[in-house]
Amino acid sequence: MKFVDEVTIEVIAGKGGNGSASFRREKFIPKGGPDGGDGGRGGSIFALADRNLNTLIDYRYARLHRAKNGENGRGSDQYGAGADDIILKVPVGTVIYDAETGEQLFDLDRHGEKVTLAQGGAGGLGNLHFKSSTNRAPRQFTYGKPGEHKHLRMELKVLADVGLLGLPNAGKSSFIAKASNAKPKIADYPFTTLYPNLGMVRTSASRSFVIADIPGLIEGASEGAGLGHLFLRHLARTRVLLHIVDIYTMDPDIDPVAKVAADIEAIAAELKLYDEALYHKPRWLVLNKADMVEDAEQFKQALCQHIGWEGPVFTISALSGEGTEQLIYALQDFVDEVKAAENYAADKAAGVLTHDDPRFDPNRQAAEALEDDPRFSNVAEQNASKLEPRYDPHSPAYDPRLDPNHPLYDPRIDPDDPNA
Numbered sequence: 492m493k494f495v496d497e498v499t500i501e502v503i504a505g506k507g508g509n510g511s512a513s514f515r516r517e518k519f520i521p522k523g524g525p526d527g528g529d530g531g532r533g534g535s536i537f538a539l540a541d542r543n544l545n546t547l548i549d550y551r552y553a554r555l556h557r558a559k560n561g562e563n564g565r566g567s568d569q570y571g572a573g574a575d576d577i578i579l580k581v582p583v584g585t586v587i588y589d590a591e592t593g594e595q596l597f598d599l600d601r602h603g604e605k606v607t608l609a610q611g612g613a614g615g616l617g618n619l620h621f622k623s624s625t626n627r628a629p630r631q632f633t634y635g636k637p638g639e640h641k642h643l644r645m646e647l648k649v650l651a652d653v654g655l656l657g658l659p660n661a662g663k664s665s666f667i668a669k670a671s672n673a674k675p676k677i678a679d680y681p682f683t684t685l686y687p688n689l690g691m692v693r694t695s696a697s698r699s700f701v702i703a704d705i706p707g708l709i710e711g712a713s714e715g716a717g718l719g720h721l722f723l724r725h726l727a728r729t730r731v732l733l734h735i736v737d738i739y740t741m742d743p744d745i746d747p748v749a750k751v752a753a754d755i756e757a758i759a760a761e762l763k764l765y766d767e768a769l770y771h772k773p774r775w776l777v778l779n780k781a782d783m784v785e786d787a788e789q790f791k792q793a794l795c796q797h798i799g800w801e802g803p804v805f806t807i808s809a810l811s812g813e814g815t816e817q818l819i820y821a822l823q824d825f826v827d828e829v830k831a832a833e834n835y836a837a838d839k840a841a842g843v844l845t846h847d848d849p850r851f852d853p854n855r856q857a858a859e860a861l862e863d864d865p866r867f868s869n870v871a872e873q874n875a876s877k878l879e880p881r882y883d884p885h886s887p888a889y890d891p892r893l894d895p896n897h898p899l900y901d902p903r904i905d906p907d908d909p910n911a
Contacts, residue, residue, distance in 0.1 A: 497547070497644065497645070497646045497647070498547045498550040498551055498554070498644070498645050499554065499590050499642065499643070499644045499645075500550050500553075500554050500555070500556060500642075500643055500645065501554060501555050501556070501640075501641070501642050501643075502536045502556045502557075502608045502609040502639075502640070502641050502643060503536075503555075503556070503557040503558065503609065503638065503639075503640045504533055504534060504535050504536055504558050504609035504610055504611040504612065504638025504639045504640070505532075505533025505534035505535075505557075505558040505559050505560040505561060505574040505611045505612065505638045506533045506560040506561065506611075506612045506635050506636070506637050506638055507530050507531070507532050507533045507560070507561045507611065507612035507613045507614040507615060507635025507636050507637075507638075508529075508530025508531045508532075508533075508560065508561035508562045508563040508564060508571035508614045508615065508635045509530045509563045509564065509614075509615045509632065509633075509634045509635050510527060510528070510529050510530050510563075510564045510614070510615035510616040510617040510618070510620075510632035510633050510634070510635075511527035511528050511529075511530075511563060511564035511565050511566060511569075511617045511618070511632060512525075512527050512617070512618040512629075512630050512631070512632045513525065513526055513527040513528075513565070513566030513567075513617070513618065514526060514527075514566075514628065515566075515567075522627075522628070524622065524627065524628070525617070525618040525619050525621070525622050525628065525629055526566055526567055526568050526617075526619060527564055527565075527566060527568075527617030527618040527619050527632060528564035528565055528566070528567075528568050528569045528570040528571065528617045528619070529564045529570045529571065529614050529615065529616055529617050529619075529620075530561055530562065530563050530564045530570075530571045530614030530615040530617075530634075530635045531561030531562045531563075531564075531570065531571035531572045531573040531574065531614050532561045532573040532574065532611050532612065532613055532614050533558060533559070533560050533561045533573075533574050533611030533612040533613075533614075533635065533636075533637075533638040534558030534559050534560075534561075534573075534574035534575050534576050534577060534611050534638075535558060535576045535577075535607060535609060535610050535611040535638070536556055536558055536576070536577045536578075536579065536607075536608045536609040537576060537577070537578045537579065537605055537606065537607055537608060538578075538579050538580075538581055538585070538587065538597065538599065538605070538606050538608050539578050539579070539580050539581070539603070539604070539605045540580075540581060540582070540583045540585065540599035540600075540601060540602055540603060540604040540605075541580040541581065541582065541583070541602070542582070542583045542602040542830075542834060544580060544581065544582040545582050545652075545691075545699065545700070545701055546582065546647070546691055546699075546701070547581065547582070547585070547645055547647050548691065550579075550645065556577055556579060558574055558575075558576065558577050558609070558611060558638065559574040559575060560574055560635075560638075561573050561574050561611070561612070561614050561635060562574075563635075564614070564615070564617045564632075568619065570614075570617075571614060573614070574611065576611070578605075579608070581599060581645060581647070582647055583599060583600065583601065583602055583604075584599070584600060584647055585599045585645055585646070585647045586598050586599075586645070586646045586647075587599070587606075587608070587643055587644070587645050587646075588643065588644045588645075588646065589641065589642070589643065589644075590641075590642040590643055590644040591642055596643070602834075602837070608641065608643060609638060609639040609640065609641055610638065610639050611638045611639075612635050612636035612637050612638040613635065613636045614635050615632060615633040615634045615635045615636075616632060616633045617632055618630060618631055618632050651689060651701045651702060651703030651726075651729050652700040652701050652702070652729060652730050652731070652822075652826045653700060653701070653702045653703070653729060653730070653731055653732075653733055653822055653826070654702075654703045654726035654729035654731075654732050654733065655667065655702065655703065655704045655732075655733050655735060656726070656732050656733065656734045656735065656758055656762075656774075657734060657735040657736060657737075657758065658736075658737070658754055658757075658758065664704055665779075665809035665810060666704075666733075666735060666777070666779065666807070666809040666815065667690040667702050667704045668690075668809075689701060689702070689703055689704075690702045690704070692819055692822075692823070694819060694820060694823045698823055698827065699823075700822065700823060700826045702733075703726065703729065726769060726772075729772070730773070730825075730826055730829045730830075731772070731773045731774070731775060731822065731825055731826070731829075732769075732772055732773065732774040732775070733774075733775050733777050733822075734755065734758060734759075734774055734775065734776050734777065735777045735779050735809075736751055736754055736755055736776065736777065736778055736779060737751075737754075737779055737780055738751050738778045738779065738780055738781065738783075738784060738787075738790060738794075738806075739780040739783035739784060747784070747790070748790065748793050748794050748797055749797070751778075751794055752794060752797045752798045755776070755798060756798065773802075773825075774802060775802060775803040775804070775805065775822075776800060776802060776803070776804040776805070777804075777805050777806075777807060777818065778790070778791060778794070778804065778805065778806045778807070779807055779808070779809050780808060780809075780810070781806040781807060781808050781813060781814065782808040782810070782811055782813060783808075787806045788806070790806075791804060791806050803821070805817065805818045805821070892904060892905075893905050
């Protein structure tokens with residue numbers, strides 16, 4: 492089972508502008524010759540991988556993308572303007588197929604990777620190109636070429652940021668329905684959720700994260716009992732796990748704190764048996780159905796003391812929405828922090844790390860700013876810290892009047908100063 496987000500779009504590149512058949516006509520110049528300009532190129536359509544996106548939802552409602560045509564050429568050697576290109580930003584991990592043939596065209600697996608979806612048509616030639624010694628007044632010109640027209644299918648294997656854990660009927664589907672735009676099946680019997688549900692949680696216009704709801708786990712899940720083990724491997728790639736627990740019990744003879752503690756420890760044990768790395772992944776405790784107990788805060792303190800829990804813990808009611816907003820914003824801040832750290836590490840490993848303030852960028856060399864200055868022309872090839880002898884204070888040939896960094900510097904006697 493894969494988490495897949497899929498859309499089909501139509502891309503139409505712009506047509507190139509036609510060339511012009513024109514002649515120079517001015518007073519006292521009756522036979523000025525050809526001066527028809529070329530047509531402008533049509534706009535192309537590109538796809539750009541952006542790690543700040545995580546779904547293809549924008550293309551579910553904008554399926555047609557048409558670039559503009561290039562302008563026609565005109566007289567007086569005026570070339571037509573080229574049309575603007577269209578850049579479609581897609582999440583990293585998007586695979587693009589030809590919708591008609593099923594052929595895979597591109598796999599955008601790196602941030603910043605850019606591919607051409609539809610190439611714009613080339614502009615036509617004006618009659619200026621057809622003059623010769625035997626054809627002094629050509630009337631030939633060419634038309635602009637049409638742009639490419641394709642039907643494409645974009646598929647994204649969605650990696651959820653937050654994974655939901657818990658026993659059947661703990662309220663996982665109710666929470667994802669309350670917090671996101673997902674509409675899972677919700678009922679009062681175990682294993683209502685048979686397949687994973689994905690929900691997009693948008694906290695602002697530019698901030699969002701994805702929640703994955705899997706079927707509930709039961710004791711023995713690591714060995715194949717129930718359904719949840721089939722989907723545990725997907726949670727291994729999430730950034731944080733939400734362990735949702737039902738804290739309400741209908742039996743007055745049962746100690747609710749001990750019962751909830753046993754449920755938590757059972758799920759934790761199954762995680763550890765299934766995958767040690769999954770067990771050590773950041774896990775938050777979410778106490779659901781807080782509106783059904785008398786004092787939820789006191790229950791939370793007693794439970795944390797009983798199981799020795801030191802991690803984040805929230806009390807919510809997935810039915811009424813109580814406490815869900817606080818949890819959602821805490822998750823958003825945590826996911827953003829983890830993403831920023833991952834992006835920093837990836838950029839540093841790829842050697843493309845950029846600093847907000849260039850003064851604190853250790854990779855920034857003085858030679859970049861002085862490469863056009865003849866006095867420092869050899870700095871890039873040599874070591875950036877080594878200067879020519881006459882500019883090096885430790886050299887016998889050093890003259891402070893020739894050193895641009897010295898107070899006695901006199902540009903009038905510097906032979907290499909471009910303004911001397």
